[in-house]
Structures are given as structure tokens and as C-alpha cells.
Amino acid sequence: MELTKKKHACIRLEKDGAVLVIDPGAFSEQDAAVGADVILITHEHVDHFEEGRLRAALEAGAEVWTLRSVADKVSAAFPGRIHTVGHGDTFTAAGFDVQVHGELHAVIHPDLPRVTNVGYLVDGSVFHPGDALTVPDAPVDTLMLPVHAPWNKIAEVIDYVRAVKPRRAIDVHDALLADLARPLYDTHIGNLGGAEHTRLGPGESAAL
Structure with missing residues (x-):
């Protein structure tokens, strides 16, 4: 399996x-979902879900697994092509085996309501948690690590890798992280997280 990092939270x-794409949102490339057989969306926020891009991919033949x-927002126009999932579900799509973990978005502020959020473990190997620090009850080889967001701080990111x-x-959720700060994140996560820490630029790939 080959992993290609797209901008922000998209991989x-x-x-x-076969091609599986996770979270081709508004912060990612306009063509991030082009050519996808399967699209997984972790939650409704615009940096993870952009309706126009999702509709274009559906019109091109993709199928989507996501939250209710x-x-x-899109199922009425594409009957049978949008599949609703929740914590504990498993399914196979285009040869990829997927497990669903998690239920809620991380807390941004106590006064803001928490939306639903799920993470996806693909082929028992790659876990993308969306906007949450969900620890799946299964081994993870490659963790897509949300390094910078309004809802986290670096101590929580490090502890999440440890957990x-x-x-x-591999870093995701990084569009708002300034280049000046990246070496600090790399050093702290790499030294303290207890796992190999890798950062890929948009369009760069790694063999898994």
C-alpha cells in the first residue's frame, strides 16, 4: 500500500x-478526491468535508462512507452510494478493510457543542482519527497524527502517540502550523513520542 499526503488532513x-481517500476538505487540493474509488469522511467540519468536491467525486463513480x-447533506442525490457508519462498524470497500473507531470531536471549548467524529483504521495498519485523539482498541502500524489544531496542544499530541x-x-492536520514551528514539533514529538516520527509534504508518498 502507498500513502500520499495531501494538504492538511487529507491522505x-x-x-x-484501487484508491481510498480520507477527508478531502476545503484546506486540501481541489483535486484531492479525483480518481478515488472510496472516500472516508471523519466529520462535518469544512477542513475535512467540502460538499462540492465530494459531489464531483461521487459523480465520477466514488462511494462514500461517513457519519450521518x-x-x-448529499445522500438524496446519490442513492446507494453514501454509506453511514459509526463506532464499531467494519466494512470492505474496493479491497480495503476498514474499522471505525470513535464517536465525538475533541473539545474545542466547553461552550461549543461537540460534533460527531469517527476515525478509520485501514487494513489493520493506517489509522486516521479525524479531529479527536481516539485510541483504537487494535494495534496501529502507521498513525496519522493531528499535530496542530484549535483543540490540541503539543503535550497532548505527544501523549497521544504514546497511548x-x-x-x-505521520503528521496531518498541519495547514495552520507555521514553518517556523515545525522543527520544534518534529523535535519534541520525535524525542518524546516513542515512535518513528515522519513529516511528508503535500504530494509526497511513503510505502507502507
Whole structure:
């Protein structure tokens, strides 16, 4: 399986000619979902879900697995192509085996309501948690690590890597992280997280 990092929280996985894309939101490339057979959306926030891009991918033949809050926005126009999932669900799509973990978005502020959020473990290997620090009850080889957001701080990011215990952590959710701060994050996460820490630029790939 090959993993390609797209901008912000979006990743692209390719295996045996099939393509799975997670969270092609408004902060990612306009064509982030182009060519996808399967699209997974973790939650409804615009940096993870952009309706126009999702509709274009559906019109091109993709199928989507996501939460009810997202599915309700587009399912009427694409009957049978939008699948609703929740914590504990498992499914196979285009040859990818997917487990669903988590229920709620991380707390941004106590006065802001928490939306639903799920993470996806793909092929028992790659875990993308969306906007939460969900620890799946299954081993994780490669953790897509949300390094910078209004709802986290670096101590929580480091402790999250320690809790999940992946072999490798690769940064996502990084569009708002200034280049000046990246070496600090790399040093602290790499030295304290207990896992190999990797950062890929948009369009860069890694073999898994």
C-alpha cells in the first residue's frame, strides 16, 4: 500500500489499482478526491468535508462512507452510494478493510457543542482519527497524527502517540502550523513520542 499526503488532513491510499481517500476538505487540493474509488469522511467540519468536491467525486463513480451528519447533506442525490457508519462498524470497500473507531470531536471549548467524529483504521495498519485523539482498541502500524489544531496542544499530541503506540507517526492536520514551528514539533514529538516520527509534504508518498 502507498500513502500520499495531501494538504492538511487529507491522505490518499493506493493498493492493487484501487484508491481510498480520507477527508478531502476545503484546506486540501481541489483535486484531492479525483480518481478515488472510496472516500472516508471523519466529520462535518469544512477542513475535512467540502460538499462540492465530494459531489464531483461521487459523480465520477466514488462511494462514500461517513457519519450521518455528512451523509444527510448529499445522500438524496446519490442513492446507494453514501454509506453511514459509526463506532464499531467494519466494512470492505474496493479491497480495503476498514474499522471505525470513535464517536465525538475533541473539545474545542466547553461552550461549543461537540460534533460527531469517527476515525478509520485501514487494513489493520493506517489509522486516521479525524479531529479527536481516539485510541483504537487494535494495534496501529502507521498513525496519522493531528499535530496542530484549535483543540490540541503539543503535550497532548505527544501523549497521544504514546497511548496509541504506533510504529510510525505521520503528521496531518498541519495547514495552520507555521514553518517556523515545525522543527520544534518534529523535535519534541520525535524525542518524546516513542515512535518513528515522519513529516511528508503535500504530494509526497511513503510505502507502507
